[in-house]
Amino acid sequence: MATTITRPTRTDDTGTPATPNNDGDIVDASTLTTLEDNIDGMWSGATQVFGGTVEADGFGVHDFNTGGTGANALLVGNPTSGTGNSAELRLGTNTNADVARVRALSSAYTTAAPYTADGLAMVADQAGGIDIAATEASADIRLAANGSTKLATFSGDILVLTAGSAGTYGLSGLLRSSANATQVGTDADVLEKDLHTYTLPAGSLGIDGQTIRYVAQGTFQANTNTKTIRIYFGATVALTFTGDTDNNGGGWRLEMEVQRTGAAAQKASAILWDQGATAAGINLAVTTPGETLSGAVVVKVTGQNGTATANDIVAERSHVEFLP
Secondary structure, three states: OOOOOOOOOOOEEOOOOOOOOOOEEOOOOOHHHHHHHHHHHHHOOOOOOOOOOOOOOOOOOOOOOOOOOOOOOOOOOOOOOOOOOEEEEEEEOOOOOOOOOEEEEEEOOOEEOEEEEOEEEEEOOOOOOOOOOOOOOOOOOOEOOOOOOOEEEEEOOOOOOOOOOEEEEEEEEEOOOHEEEEOOEEOOOOOOOEEEEEEEEOOOOOOOOOOOEEEEEEEEEEOOEEEEEEEEEOOOEEEEEEEEOOOOOOEEEEEEEEEEEOOOEEEEEEEEEEEEEOOEEEEEEEOOOOOOOOEEEEEEEEEEOOOOOOEEEEEEEEEEEOOO
């Protein structure tokens, strides 16, 4: 809150500057000049020293903006060494007056996560966490250590390491939203049925060379009915497998990899292993889908009975992996 300064009551001297009566205040030229010099100094670049804390109640942008050679800096320091000493910049919101802190820690600070002695910590204390973003379209995020050695650059969804295991890497792994362990079987008809389906979000394959792998597995009913499994990437059937009497109570597993070669061009390979009553088989197909990758793409496995028997084909699980 704003500080209120209470000044003593002042009265004018009843005399004149030449012949004062010494019963009130007289400001002579020297005193007035000193006062004016001090006021001028506040606005002309002179350093102002405040003995207490400073609080600004005005809402808006507080502008510390001037040009010059070197750094125009806002310096917050704590030169006193201590196990709990630091210099901090704090940020608050409507929910908490102390939401985020940038802390420079004393060399004697007691190290405890997330703080390390003689280090700098950026800490967010609210449920929303912390975001690090470079919002300009061509901007990267770079990490450096050991002086000025650049260790890594994040560019889009590509990680470029320039030290240690140098190279260019994509961010890879299981798309957790794709994991499906729901048991789904065919109905008591001869219609093709979607067993497991995943919608790949728009733009997931945004760079040529990026690849997804779709994995699914399941079982066959213990009978001699014909059973057909298909794997789709969008509208393209990447592989069709039709089992016969040998697929009696066995299992199956399939994998499909789809690599982007253009904004609306891909290369795909799919393989299905089937475990039959007397032997196991491997079935391979190569295709070139043409899905527009700026939109969402449906990836799915379907089953179709040759005879109207429920659960002749059952999908047990599936997932999608992203490969850079």
